[in-house]
Amino acid sequence: MTKPLRLELDRSAKAPLAEQIHKGIRAAIESGVLAPGARLPSWQDLAAQLGVARGTVRSAYEKLASAQLIVAARATGTHVADRPRLPVRRDKAPAPGSFMEMYQELTAGPAIFQMGVPSQETFPATLLARMRSRAVRVEMSAPTIYPDPRGEPDLRDEIAAYLALARGIECTPSQIIITSGFSGGLGLTLRVLGIEQKQKVWIEDPGFPFTRHGLGLAGLSIVPIPVDDDGIDVDFGLQHAPDAALVVVTPGQQAPLGSTLSLARRARLLDWAAQSKAWVIEDDYLSELQLKGRATPALASLDRAGRVIHIGSFSKTITPALRLGFVVVPAALASRFAETAACLAPAPGPAVQLATADFMRDGHYLRHLRRTKRTYAAQGDALLKYLRPRTANVAIAGLAAVLRLPDRASDLAIAREAAPLGLAPTPLSLWYASKASARPGLLLGIATSPLRRIEVSCDRLLKIINRPS
Secondary structure: OEOOOOOOOOOOOOOOHHHHHHHHHHHHHHHOOOOOOOEEOOHHHHHHHHOOOHHHHHHHHHHHHHOOOEEEEOOOEEEEOOOOOOOOOOOOOOOOOOHHHHHHHHHOOOOEOOOOOOOOOOOOHHHHHHHHHHHHHHHHHOOOOOOOOOOOHHHHHHHHHHHHHHOOOOOOHHHEEEEOHHHHHHHHHHHHHOOOOOOEEEEEEOOOHHHHHHHHHOOOEEEEEEEEOOEEOHHHHHHHOOOOOEEEEOOOOOOOOOOOOOHHHHHHHHHHHHHHOOEEEEEOOOOOOOOOOOOOOOHHHHOOOOOEEEEEEOOOOOOHHHOOEEEEOOHHHHHHHHHHHHHHOOOOOHHHHHHHHHHHHOOHHHHHHHHHHHHHHHHHHHHHHHHOOOOOOEEEEOOEEEEEOOOOOOHHHHHHHHHHHOEOOEEHHHHOOOOOOOOOEEEEEOOOOOHHHHHHHHHHHHHHHHOOO
8 A cells, every 4th residue: 555645845946856855754753653664746746746847756655765765666666665663762761870971960950050051140141142153154155164273363362361361371372272161171171281191280179079970980099188278288288299280270279178279389389290291170160250359360370380280160150051161271381282182172163262262352251250240249248147057057158158068968969969959069089089078068150049039949959958967
């Protein structure tokens, strides 16, 4: 029996009728509407049905036959060809306790108290959308050549000017490589430095779990270094792993405890790096987004030996959806970074870069940061004001409120119980590399704590925390 075909032809479209017929039948076969073995009308009958020339349908059938989608025979007519059944692929849920399970839990959202993302309420969506649209038109009308793998010159110019003003870093645009966020910058840097497997790397403890996992994937030997009110304990590192080849630090605002690396420790760290030929990766994840007072200059601004690689991004200051970051490299490494970017890790597409450059050049970026800091400061103050009468162990650290829990409490269990309520506190214990020193607690993102939701959200969270076990 001939399978009825319903094909809609658009005679005003630019696509030829034969191509429309070919695509319509092919879609019906691939979607399963026409099963293997189904009989098709002859090309003469289909031409009469559609009101087109016989040669038009014949051309479409010949193309389908060439693709082995249909089979024509004088005795039996035209049928859909047999095709092997492909197994249905379904994404498996990450294994319990795996890194990807943790990654998906920490990046799910949006939700109240979520860490690592900026406020939706301060996001200049309309302005950026207009700039992105204009940048896409520029990209599409530009000559069809490969873009600079280091990144668009306009954006690198703007970043160099901004870093000189806000972070105290004097660099040329040739020292700046545009990357896909911080992780892209970290991967590029590890490739360029060529640190051998099993070499030691200092990491802050507690410190960002994704960075720690990435360093482990690179085959490095992790050396957790404790953190106190003056930042990473450099003397501890020198005592326990003086032969380390690399250190990764968040000197501006330690993640997650919020302390600033003291000037004495900065000098000690840079002296050791220069003498031992070690490398320092500065994760400037918040840039100048410090809520109280002015942000301290970047560690790279003090580097005179060319040992600091400064990595920044726009994830916290604009949005992580841009997937846009940058690496500032010592002048002596600029060529190696450029070569590696060209061959292994080129910059993201030009449109997002050009839009960001316009956003910075026209003064919108600095105005956006000022508005954002005022909003976050108000939200942080409100969060502390509401929580402190109800729990003693809470303090602001960077863009989070750190809520300490009793030693026997399970911050993981509390966070998972809060998730169905639209709350996403981050378990502090996940940030510790050394389980012996891990302390339970919750990190409450300030950026995702709008004033109108603070009281009810805190009440819901405190009920879970204070519930008898």
